[in-house]
Every structure is written in C-alpha cells, then in structure tokens.
Amino acid sequence: MLQRMRRKRAGEGATVRVLGVVQAVDADLRDGLGGRGAVQAARRLRRLLAADTVVLADLDGPVAVAGPEPDAAPLAELLAQTYEHANPAHRPPWTAEPLIVAGELSGALAVRGGAGPDIAAVATLVARSLDHAALRRARSRIAQADLRTLRAQISPHFLHNALAVIGARIRTDPDRARTLLNDFADYLRYSFAARGDYATVADELQAIQTYLELQRARFDDRMELSVRMAPEILPVAIPFLVIQPIVENAVRHGLEPKPGPGAISVRGFGEGPLCVIEIEDDGVGMDPEFAQAILAGKERRDDKRAGGVSPDGARRSVGLANVDQRLRAVYGPEYGLVIETAPGSGTKVIVRVPRFNRTASALLGHLGMR
Numbered sequence: 069m070l071q072r073m074r075r076k077r078a079g080e081g082a083t084v085r086v087l088g089v090v091q092a093v094d095a096d097l098r099d100g101l102g103g104r105g106a107v108q109a110a111r112r113l114r115r116l117l118a119a120d121t122v123v124l125a126d127l128d129g130p131v132a133v134a135g136p137e138p139d140a141a142p143l144a145e146l147l148a149q150t151y152e153h154a155n156p157a158h159r160p161p162w163t164a165e166p167l168i169v170a171g172e173l174s175g176a177l178a179v180r181g182g183a184g185p186d187i188a189a190v191a192t193l194v195a196r197s198l199d200h201a202a203l204r205r206a207r208s209r210i211a212q213a214d215l216r217t218l219r220a221q222i223s224p225h226f227l228h229n230a231l232a233v234i235g236a237r238i239r240t241d242p243d244r245a246r247t248l249l250n251d252f253a254d255y256l257r258y259s260f261a262a263r264g265d266y267a268t269v270a271d272e273l274q275a276i277q278t279y280l281e282l283q284r285a286r287f288d289d290r291m292e293l294s295v296r297m298a299p300e301i302l303p304v305a306i307p308f309l310v311i312q313p314i315v316e317n318a319v320r321h322g323l324e325p326k327p328g329p330g331a332i333s334v335r336g337f338g339e340g341p342l343c344v345i346e347i348e349d350d351g352v353g354m355d356p357e358f359a360q361a362i363l364a365g366k367e368r369r370d371d372k373r374a375g376g377v378s379p380d381g382a383r384r385s386v387g388l389a390n391v392d393q394r395l396r397a398v399y400g401p402e403y404g405l406v407i408e409t410a411p412g413s414g415t416k417v418i419v420r421v422p423r424f425n426r427t428a429s430a431l432l433g434h435l436g437m438r
Contacts, residue, residue, distance in 0.1 A: 089116045094197040101126045101175055101198065109194075110134035113177070117190060120161070120181035124194075127151065127175060135180070138162075143178065150176045156188065165191030169198045226283075226316060230255075233286045248285055251278045259309065269336060269343065270302040272311045276334060279312060283319050291323065292331035301336050304343045304423050307394050313387030314347045314405075314417045322351025322415050343423045348416040359407040359415075363392045388417070395421065 089112050096105030096112065106124055114122040114134040121135030125147055142159060149157040150164040154173045157164045164178040165188050175198075177191040230252050237245040258275045277295055284291045315334065323330035336345040392405040399421055409415040 089113075090193050090197075093194065094200060097194070097197045098201050100201050101131050103201075106132035107134070109197075113190060113194070117179055117187065118181075119179045121179070123176075123178040125176045125178060127173070130178075131175075138178075138180065146178060147176055150178075163187050167191060167195045167198060169195050169202060174198060226279075226320070229286050230282045233282070237285070244285070248282060251281050254278050255282065259312070265308055266305045267308045268302065269297060269304045269306060269345070272306065272309075273297050273302070273334075273336075276312050276315050279315060280319075280332070287323075287330075290329040291319075292329065294331070294333035294335075296334070297336040298338055300338050301343045301345075301423065304421070306343070306419075306421055307398055310391050310395070310419060311345060311347065313391055314419070317387050318347055318349040318351065318415065318417070322349035322353070324351075326351045338423060339420070341423055342420050345419040346416055347419075348414065350414040353409045353411050353413045353415055355411060356407075356409060359409050362388050363405060363407070391419075395419070 093109045093112050096109035097103065099105060101124060110122045110124050110132040111134040113119075113124075119135065121133065121138055123130050123134075123138065123143065124132040129147065130143065142162065146157050146159050146162050146164050149159075150166050151173060154166050154168070156166070162178060162180050164176045166173055167175040167177060174195070177187065177194055179187050230248075234245050234248045234252065237248065255275065255278045258271070258278075273295065280291075280293050280295070284293060311334070315332070318332050323332065330349065330351055332347070332349045334345070334347050336343065338344070388405060388407075396404045403421060406418040406420070407415065408418070
C-alpha cells in the first residue's frame, strides 16, 4: 500500500514536472523556431528527455542544438529521411520526429540517446507550441493591417469640416482659430504617428479631447461634452486608435443627424481585472439588429435606423467593425465591442479590456511610455 502511494506521488510529480517544462517551452518558442528562445527550448527538452543531444530543426536544417555537437552528415541524412516522408526516422542512436504545424511539415525534433518521456509525445507538444506561436503572429499581423486600414480611413469628412471651422473663425475670433489649429495639428500628429500597436488610455484620452473640442467648435458650442477617466486606468495599455473611431461614429452618426444640441460622454473606470470605457451619445440611435450587423460586417447601405435610411451605413461600420475585430484579435473573442442602442434613444458603446496585458505593457515599457 505504501509503495503504491509512493509510486503514485512520484508519477504525479513527474507529470507536474513535464507540464512545467511544456509551459516553459511554449514561452521559449513564442517567436517560432527562428526565435531567440529556440536554444533554451532545446536545453529544456534535453533535460526532460534525459538525452545526450537534442536538435530543433526547421526545413532548412538545425536551428538549435543542446548537448555535444552532432556530426553534420548523419544528422542531415536523418532529417532528410524525416522530411521526405513526414514520418519518424531512426538511425541509432538518433531518433527524429516531424513537427507538424497547422497540418504542414515545419521541422523536426531530433534526439540522440535518452531515457525520458516518449519522444513522439514531446514532439507533438513542441508542434503545438509552434502552432500557438504561429497563431499569435497571425493575430498580430491582422491587428497591424487593421490599424493601417483605419489610419487610411480617418474621415475626410471630419478633416474638411475642421479646416472649414478654423477658416471661418480666423477673422471673427483669431485667438480661438489659433487654438483650434493647434488642436488640429495635435490630432493629426497623434493619429498618423509612427508608433507601435498600443497606447495608454491617457494618450487616447488626450487625443479624443482634442477631437471633441474641434467638433464642439463646428457645432457652435451646442455640443455638451463630458470626459471622465478614473486615474487607475490611465496607464492601462490598449490597442492604438480604439476610442477615437468610436467617438467619431458617435458624433457623425449619432449627433449630426439630430436636430438641435446634443451631448456625448466618455467614461472610463476599473471593474475588477478589467478596464471599462463607455462612449455614449444622446443622438438618433439605431436599430439593435443594425448594430449587430455592423459588428458582423453584414450591414447594408439601406439598413433602417431612427428616422429612416441609415446615413452612409457602410462608413459607419468602418470604425466600429475595425475596432471590434482588433480587440478580438488581441484579447480573444470575448473582448469585442458591446453596443446598447435603440431608435431615438442614443447609443452607448462599451469597451472592456484586461487592465494588464503582458505584451502591451512590455512594449510600452520598452518605449518609455509607462
């Protein structure tokens, strides 16, 4: 009985150790076989497999070696055999297992000697780590492409109107015109800055305050503004240009079609582990089904909103759908936008993101922005 319990505990301990190594290897290979962590991953795998030598290879040859340097010719033959058939190859004392990532041959795990866990099982775990790394890189590329698209589609409508407002005030109120021109320059500098994929909430807040001041001047100060952000979320890292497109949609498609004055509020606060930002207007609102279609990318130019036909429905979707897709790509499917609206009742758009994102925080720290 006692021996059985000891064996059970030993087995549990070994399982925990294997899981720990797998988790560490997953982090080492976050940039793929060509990343800087590949050598460290090979060292961890050598210890796990109790092997003489472990080699991680891509289709061009070895990329990381742990242990005594192998003879090049026998290793090359072993890898060639593995790649030719995409099956395990054996040339004692060597064993090689193919690494299949997303259904395609991507490399091999070659092991000399070893008395640890099954090499095929370990190769499967390595391939899974590489698959995760490829998925993360794909998400990053999608987010970057969406950001470039969004920058290219910064509303010409707003740019034209802002310049027209500034021009109209040059004679009547030159001091205000000068202030607005400085605001306009700051807005453009931020929107088109050659920066990374993330900004702090404080940076986004400054940009939207500038944007709203320009819009308020265009509305002849008939727009009521309220911007409130809890201090604890100001340093939170969020994807660049997330809040501003939502605010622009609120002004253009919520307040512009509404006769008389209007109000818009931007509010941010912490909610447990989340940072919550709400953008709300008292404009014309829209049909909830139309809001869902926007986020799904299925809206039509003739979709119904309050008061009849949606004004430029396709353009409304550009900002909201783009932001929604970027949030989901960065944080996962549960972090998309939430839209609360009804015809004649205004619109509230809610953004929820984690208050701490390791990748974003590391990037901002590297840039000296935290």
